[in-house]
Amino acid sequence: MRGSGPTIGVDQGYGETANSLSAEPSQNSRLRLRIGWEDAMDRLSALDASFLYGETPESPMHVAGLAIFEPPPAGSDVFAAFRDHLKSRLHLVPFFERKLVLMPIQLDHPIWVHDDNLDLDYHFRHVSLPKPGTLEQLETLVARLHMILLDRTRPLWQYYVIEGLERGGFAVYIKMHHAGIDGGAGMAALPIIFATSPDPEPAPPPLPSPRDSRIPEIFELISDSYAKFFTQQREFYESWPDLGKAIAKVGQRVTADLANPPRTLPLAPKTLFNVSLSSQRSFGTCTISLRDVKAVAKLTRSKVNDIVMTISAGALRRYLEIRNALPDGPLLAAVPVSLRKAGNAEMNNQVTAMLCNLATDIADPIRRLEAIVASSTDSKKRLEDFRDVIPTDMTWLGAPIIITGMARLMGQAKLAERLPAIVNVLISNVPGPREALYCAGAKMIHYFPVSIPSNGSVLNITVQSYLDNLDFGLIACRAAVPDIEKLTEFLAEEFQRLKKAAGETPEKKVKKIEMKQVKAAQRSA
Incomplete structure (x- = not known):
């Protein structure tokens, strides 16, 4: 049923990165193109569709990126060149x-x-910042653009070329619906959206296409739904051996947990981030040297993602302190984890999430950092027990009506204020291109991610690596976090603080905490 392309490939397995993708499509070296044709009926998976069902006027479900470029060559028409x-x-990208x-x-x-009648005037927009064109003005514009829902009667993407930046640069704001693309697939598409040289080679022309853009008849749609339902039942029964192994592993961990339980349940405390969304957004950015982050990770025998979590936790701790809202217990973060297997080249969502203790109660x-390493290591082990049996697709008759209704109820009834918090914040680290990208002959210098805040967790921190940068993009409900620039300032300061502490700490004293020690500390609290 699921046809192809021409389709870009995402060479990204579990724990691997997609940042080796850099070839021009015509060269077809490391960026793999699956040549084929999209079928007339390509049904969304349950995970893909969930981003449609969860969308409300206050909670758009598109993801975006803000690419900032050096000044273009003199006399360039940036908008026309990019378009x-x-x-x-x-x-080259079916989406x-x-x-x-x-x-x-x-x-x-x-x-x-397939849509044979693309309205490019809708999909490509051109705006200019008023003078002086500061980064703060750009962030304010992006926050406003990110509030606007995409038109579901059209392909779910829009690009804004933004000129008038100070010092002569320009930016491109990329908006794509999460129902059609995840972080790994989005990074694979970047070398197509932009280019890997100032003067890229022409793209290969499209092959003769037998694609049918007609809307299937009602009986075709219903027949396909039932066929898919029975296929999923068969696949479920075939997965029983793996499911049994996963249940056994989970049972062993539960037994161990019961033998050594914490004094208190690891629940997320209520914070000012655990409220209902408004339709307003605040957006902030900052950049940290990837080389420096790797150096600190080496000194502390940790990983880049651990450093990201630690400085994010430090920034959150300081922000809540100045708002007189720091809880006694540690904040919990939801951390997306890729479910893509090696060689999987589908442009859809294949992701789940794990919980990580941010240790914000530790100054x-x-x-x-030690506590975060212990927590994330434990969560990864738990996830690995059943990762291979996590479903990303299931047919549930009536799901669009039921889940959409639940999402609207969550916002309209302001249930986030009444229900316990599950997590406090979402923190994501997406590996990006290692080689320079270009647009209209100008080099990209930053790529800031712009993700999705949600009801009950109104702050999202996403990090994108690009060249030697770690570019942080923070998006939040403006009613809850009106001064998001403080968080971005704290992120940079917290990294310098961690860097200094790591340099002053002899390597032999940097301990590797096991999760049982964390639980022991919780019992004695």
């Missing part, structure tokens, strides 16, 4: 040329169909 460049490559068709009376997940950055 022409991407227009010639739309056929750009497909739109949604809903099931009759919302019985099952929608399908993608010392080294001790906080």
Whole structure:
């Protein structure tokens, strides 16, 4: 049923990165293109469709990126150059040329169909900042653009070329719906959206296409839903051996937990981030040297992601302190984890999440890092027990109506204020390109991610690596976090604090805490 392309490939297994993708599509070296054709009926998976069902006017479900470029060559028409460049490559990324068709009376997940009538004036926009064109003005503009829902009757993407930046640069704001793309697939598409040289080679022309853009008949749609339902039942029964192994592993961990339980349950404390969303957004950015982060990770025998979590926790701790809202217990973060297997090349969502204790109750950055390493290591082991049996697709008749209704109820009834908090914040680290990207002959210098805050967890911190940068993009509900620039300042300061502490701490004194020690500390609290 799921056809292909031409389709970009995501060479990204579990724990691997997609940042080796850098070839021009015509060269077809490390960026793999699966040549084929999209089928007329390409149904969204349950995970993909969940981003449609969870969308409300207050909670748009698109993800975005803010690419900032050096000044272009003199006399360049940046907007026309970018539009022409991407227009010639739309056929290389199926997501750009497909739109949604809903099931009759919302019985099952929608399908993608090819759109032969792209309105490029809708998809490509051109704006300019008023003078002086500061980063603060750019962040304010992006926050406002990120509030606007995408039109579901069209392919779910828009690009804004933003000129008028101080010192002559420009930016491109990329908005794509999460129903059609995740972080790994988005990073694989970047070398197509932009280019890997100032003067890129022409893209290969589209092959003759037998694609049918007609909307399937009602009986075709219903028949396909039932066929998919029975296929999923068969696949479920076939997975029983793996499911049994996963249950056994989880049972062993539960037994160990019961033998050594913490004094208190690891629940997220209520914070000012655990409220209902408004439609307003605040957006902030900062950049930290990836080389320096790796050096600190080496000194502390940790990983880049541990450093990201530690400085994020430090910034959150300081922010809540100045708001007189720091809870006694540690904050919990939801951390996305890729479910992509090696060689998987589908442009859809294949992701789950694990919980990580942010140790915001610990002031010392080294001790906080140790606790975060212990927590994340434990969560990864638990996830690995059942990772291979986590479903990303299931047919549930009536799901569009039921889940959409639940999402609207969550916001309209302001249940986030009444229900216990599950997590306090989402923190994501997406590996990006290691080689320079270009647009209209100008080099990209930053790529800041712009993700999704949600009801009950109104702050999202996403980090994108690019060249020697770790570019942080923070997006939040403006009513809850009106001064997001303080958080970005604290992030940079917390890294310097951690860097100094790591340099002053002899390597032999940097301890590796086991999770049982964390639980022992909780019991004695």
